[in-house]
Amino acid sequence: MLEIKNLSVSVQNKTIINSLNLKIERGKKVAIMGPNGSGKSTLSNVIAGKQGYQINDGQIFFNDINIFDLDPEERAAKGIYLAFQYPVEIPGIANSSFLRTALNSIRKYNGEKDLNTREFLEECKNLSKKLNLDTSFLSRDLNTGFSGGEKKKNEIFHMLMIKPKLCILDEIDSGLDIDALKVISDGVSEYSNENNSLLIITHYQRLLEYIKPDEVHIFNEGKIIKSGDYSLVEKLEEKGYQEFV
Amino acid sequence: MYLKEYINKLKTGNFLDEKKWLDQNAILETISEEIPGSGTEEWKNFRTNSIKETSWKVLVESSIKQNYLKKEQHKLPNSICFIDGHYSLEASSLRKNSDINIFSLSDYIYKNPEFKSTLFNKPSDYAENRLSGIKDKKPTYFISLNSLLSSGTVIEVEKAKNISETINIIHSFSNIDSEIVINPYIIIVCKEGSKVSFQEISQNVESWNNTFKEIFISKDSNLTFSSLQERISKGIKTSSINCHIDENAKLNLKVLNRERSKEDIRVFLNKENSIANISGIILSNNKDESDVFCKVTHKGQASKSDQKWRLISAKNSKTAINGKICVNKNAKGSDASFYSKSLLLNRKATSFSKPELEILEDDVKCKHGASFGEIDNNSVFYMQSRGIKKKDAIILLIHAFINEIGLDIEDDSELSKNLIDEFFNQINESNSLYE
């Protein structure tokens, strides 16, 4: 599904991602764990297409297409989804109307016709119930005044509505209480199947206890320094990052 | 006839008989002076060169084409129409039994002689107090000119009537001559306990449109007034609104201004519990300016005012809001707020916001603030990452910026929504968003 080849990225002439290679197969759940400042969000942003990074080398293929030729919205329409570490507050746009605009834009790109509004609202209501969100948050302004947990849940809510092929979760677990973490990981696990892939980016092992990843990579200074299966998470738990650096 | 010639004629003694309530000498003195420009505090953000440099003419009644109204421009039901500033019964489509009465100002004064004393009649009543101690009458130039040149139309809302359907006030211009000053003068009287909503639209004027509205909101009445400006491509608009609010009466004033316009708003909260909520959108594009001066004077106890402004400047344009709050001595328990936000779409765009307070009473609550910003790239990327095109994301963000002040443009008024969309199309077409 996703293949990153020899990727090097810098910001203001400082190298952040350093000759990174990573492959995510269809149907797999892949975790990247790394300390703060190791370049995890930079990697997520570069995959999603954010401007302002210098790509010095390498390529990223999504289903065999080089995505550096695509705008962020085109990547989204092709099935790449990024759940933000810090979702942006946008006052003046209702959450549900934003989501409907997004979905219709993706549908238009893929040659499908607009959503049926009633079905859309029905699905919104069902999902918000599942995520333990009050239905009022549909009409509230996008992320505006949402608590930390609500913002993260909203990212998952958007994801479940958009139904992407590749879900990148950038520290979806930071700042969540146990209940919210459980609700979110249940939602993600339920969504995960043999046709989509997950890239779970995190600092802690907590989330990975709920969503058991198939592959785990330890990431530092823009590089993968160790790869393995779930047992690596447990090792990291015991010994901390210092052991691997 | 040329404006200068006309003024000279009046000065030499041929006073207007039907305008006896005006202090004509004082008015002539004010308008004989130079047109205010950057030297006058209230006008410093608006270039008046093009007004100063033109030899303006005034319209002779007979040359007005009463049948001129491009019906296809706005087919608005329930409307009161003005052509070149004059009320046109033929063009209007006010519902029968609408509880609204329309008079010429002189007829109205004949019927209600006491009304004379409340109308604008001399510039010194509206002069600005300068720190130097001088009372500056210059800012009243445009109302003075209008009140002298225009015959005036009174729209009266009957006592205790609650009118549910919005009434449209439409200004059309024949544009037969680009060097004519046109002076729509409208007086709105909301009688006790009435409730009504007006939406005023000025269609494209290609000369100088100098509008003056005087609004009287009597005890226990409630007026919603939306003043919407279409894009002005060639002409220029100077506009003044004076609102007088009585006990327990409420004004909701909504303003949408475009480039090449200067608006001067004065709101007087005269009695106990007088309320004014003002929300305004100021848009400007190209090399033009859109400037508003808004002064709210609290005279009554527990009177409340709230101003919310959103300014958007594209290209090399400038938007400006000068908001002045005056709380008189003894206006105890008054509550006033002013908040403006400016959005700059290009490097060369500018915006100016100045809240100004003149508080003579201790027992008041007063809040004010102004902020300036550009389109936030993080927000744009967030929206793109959800599948929304960059251009659409920017437009959505601008809409959101405006929506925040709750002009209810989504469902309330199709017209204001169209006017805003038209502005967006214009800035979008020229790709000025990305420069």
Ligand SMILES: Nc1ncnc2c1ncn2[C@@H]1O[C@H](COP(=O)(O)OP(=O)(O)O)[C@@H](O)[C@H]1O
């Ligand atoms: N736009 C930027 N400008 C300057 N430095 C940046 C920018 N984005 C990221 N960095 C730097 O890159 C490094 C990695 O940041 P980030 O990708 O956010 O790490 P992580 O998500 O792993 O905590 C940090 O040292 C950060 O300061």
Ligand SMILES: [Mg+2]
């Ligand atoms: Mg991060």
